[in-house]
Amino acid sequence: MYKKSRYSSYIKPITGIADLFIIIGSVFLFEINLTSPYLFIGYIATVWVIIAVRNHFYEVQRHTRIIQVIPLIFRQFLFFGLVLYAFIGVFKQPNISRLALGEYLLFVFFLILVFKFFVFFLFKRYRAVFKGNIRNVIVIGDNEKTRQLITTLKNRLDYGYNFMKQFTIDDNDALRRCFNYVVDHNVDEIYFSVAELSNKQINSLIDFADNNLRELKFIPDNKDIFSKRLKYEYYDYIPVLSIRSIPLQEPVNKFVKRLFDIVFASCIIVFILSWLTPLLAIIIKLESKGPVFFKQSRNGFNYEEFDCYKFRSMTPNKDAHLYQATKGDHRVTRVGRFIRKTSIDELPQFFNVLFGDMSVVGPRPHMVSHTDMYARRIDKFMVRHFVKPGITGLAQVSGFRGEIEKDKDIINRVKFDIFYVENWSLLLDLRIIFQTFMNAIKGEDKAY
Template sequence: MIFKRGRYSGFLRPISYIIDLLIINVLAYRFFEDNIIFINYTVSVSLLWIIIALRSNFYEIYRFTRLTNILTLIGKQGVLFILIVFAFFGVFNNLNRDPLSILNYTLFSLLCITLTKLAVFYLLKKYRLLLKGNLRKVVIIGLNQKTDQLRKFFLENPEYGYVLAKTFDLNKDDKTTLDECLAFIEENNVDEIYSSVAKLNNKELSQLIDYADNNLKILKFLPDNKEIYSKRLDFTYYGYLPILSLRKIPIEEPFNKFIKRSFDIILSIIIIVGVLSWLTPILAIFIMLESKGPVFFKQRRNGLDYKEFYCYKFRSMRPNPEAHLHQIRKNDPRVTRVGKVIRKTSIDELPQFINVLKGEMSVVGPRPHMVSHTHMYAKRIDKFMVRHFIKPGITGLAQVSGYRGEVEDDNHIINRVKYDIFYLENWSLFLDIKIVFQTIYNALRGEEKAY
C-alpha cells in the first residue's frame, strides 16, 4: 500500500531516527577514549532520545505542518537532550570533560539535526512540485464555503502534494449519491477523502466511515457552520468515556508556561535595563517641557481572567478627562508633538515591560483594551471574552497582521478576536519570537495606523 499510494512517510520516519542518532553519537565519539563508556553513552542517550521523541511527537511532522511547529518541537527536544547529556557526564564525572565543550557539542548536534530536518521538509516540497512525486489523490464530498476554500488550497498549493481528483456537489438538482462518490473513489484509487459534515446525514456519515475503514482510505471531515465544529477540540478519556473539551490552550501546560514566563522575564529585563534606564530621563525632559503632567500614563485594563490592572505607557497626550473613555483617533488634538513621535515609533509602549516583569502582561498576547471598551465589546462582539484566558501582551498576532490602533468598526474588532483566539490555541515560543521581530520591523518601517 505504501508504494501504491506513492507515500514514503513510512520510510522517512525511521530514516530520520537513524540520521539524528548518527549525528548525536558520531559527534560525541571524540569525548571518549574508552569504547565501553562510549557504547554505554550511545545506548543510554539514544534510548532516552527515542523515548522523549515519542512523548513529544518530535517526528510527527506532516506535509501540512507549519514551520513554527517544527521549530517548537526542535526546541523542546533540544532542551531535554542537553539535560540528558549533562546528566550523563555528571554521572561519569571521572571523564573530566569541559562543560563548555559539552554544551558546544549539544548545540552543534541540534544545529545539524535542525538543518537536516528542514532540508528534508523543504526538499520534499520541491520533489512534489517539480518531480510530481509523493503525491496524494484526494476528493471532496459536498460543496460549500468551507470545502470551496479547501479546493482552492489544493489547487493553489501544489507543493503540498495533494492532487484533487474531483469535488462532488451534493446540492445540485441531479444530486450525486454517496454510492456514486464511493464508486469514483474506488475506480480512481483515491488516497484521501475530505467530506463536509453538513452535507451528509447520520446514515451517510456512518456509510462513509465504514467504507474508509474497510478500504484503507484516509477520511477527514471539514467543519460546517455549526460553532462546535469550528473549535480546536481537545479529546480526552475519563476511564473509557470519551470527553471533548471546547479548546486546548498550549500556554496552560506547565512546561510551556515556564518557557513563556522565562522568555517574558529575560526580554523585559533586557529592555528595562538596556533601554528604559537611559531613555526614560531623556523622554521625561521633552514630555514635561511640552505639557504639564506626569511622565508615565497609567490606565486600568482587563487582563488574565478579566482581572483589572494598571497598564503603563509614556504619556503622549495632554492630560484630559476623556483619556479613560475615548480611544485615540487620527489627528487627535490631545496628542502632543513629542507624543506623535513616540506613538509613531511605538516607544510609548515600552513601559509595559514593567507590567510584563510584574506578571500582569506578557510580551506577546492579545492587546488589552480600556475597561470601558472591554465591557462594551464583551456585550457586542461574539467570543471577545476568550482573549482573557491568557495574559494580554505588548504586541500580538492581530497587531502584526494589520489590526492595531483605532478600532474603526465592528469588523476590525471581530478580526482582532479571530487572530487572538488563533494565537492562544496555537501558541509556540517560535510564534512569539516571530511576532516580536515582525513588531520591530513594523515599528522601524512605520505603520499607517500608528498615530
C-alpha cells in the same frame, strides 16, 4: 463577570523546579570527576527540560491513573540516561567516571520516582479529604454515558470535581436556564453529551462557554469523533473530549513563556528604559504639564483589571480613559506623535510584564469601557482573556492595530487573537516580536 482562581496551575512548574534541584544538587554527592561542573549542570538541566517537554512528563492531570504515570517516569529516564552518557563524547570528557555517572543516574531516578509519587498521592488525598483544588462542574444530558460520568465524579473524590447539577435539554428554554445556573453558581467546567443536543444547541453552548470563560468538554456517543484541536482524555473508562486546546494552559508552556517574558523585559528595562526614561521625562515635562507616565485600567487574564503603563503622549484630559486616539487627535502632543508612531510610548509596559500582569506577546488589552462593550457586541471576544494580554500581538503585526473604526476591525482582531491563543509557540512569539520591531522602524499608518 466570572473570574477563575487557579492556583493549581503553579503546581506543575514548582514540581519541575524541584526536580531540577534534585538533578543539580545530586551532582555534588558523587565523584564523577568533572573538569567543567557548571557546563555539566547546564547540560543536564537543559536536556532534562527538553526531554520533559517532548515526553509530557509533567502533564499528569487530576484524572490520570498511576498506571499512566509509571511509563512516563521510565521513558523520561531512559532518554535522560542516554543523553547523560552522551556528554562524555560530545564534550570530550574521557576522565569522567562511568560508574559514578551510573550511580548518580540511579540515585536521581529513585529520588524523583519517590517525589513524583509523593506529590501525585498527596494531591489526591488533599482533594479527597480536605476538598481542596476543586472544580465546580455540571453535566448536560441524560443517557448511559452521562450517568456513568456523574457516578465517577461523585465517587472519585480524589479527582477534585464538585458535581453540582445535571441538566436535560427537553425544551427550548432549558439551555438558557442552564446558562443562568452556570453564571449564578460559578461553574468552572461544563460536560455535555453530543447525542443529546442539536447542532444549533451545541453551537450556542460553545459560544456561551467562549464568551464566559468556561471550559467546555463533551462526551462522545462513540469513539469515531476526532479533531486536531480536540483533546481526548479518560476519566476512569469514560471518554471525554475538550472542545478547545489552549497551549498556554499547559504548565510547561506557561513556564517557558513566563521565563522568556522575565528575561526579555529585564533586558529592555536595563539596557533601554534605564537611560531613555529620564531623557523622555525631561522632554515630556518641557512640552506640557502633567505626569511622565500615563496609567489606565485595562482587562487582562481571566478578565481581571490591572493598571497598564505608558509614557504620556497626550495633554492631561478627562476623556483619556474613554476614547481612543484618532487621526489628527488634538490631545496628542508633538513628542507624543513621535513616540506613538514608533511605539516608544508602550515601553513602560515591560514593567507590567515583569509584574506578571502582561506578556511580551499576546492579545492587546483594551480599556475597561471598551472591553465591556465589545464583550456584548462581538462573538467570542472573551476568548482573548484565556491568556495574558501582550505589549504586541499577532493582530497588531497583521494590520489590525490602533483605532477601531468599524466592527470588522475588532472582528478581524479577535480572529487573529483566537488563532494566537489556540496556536501559541515560542517561535510564533519571536516572529511577532521581530515583525513589531520592523514595523516600528518603518512606521505604521494607524500608529497615531
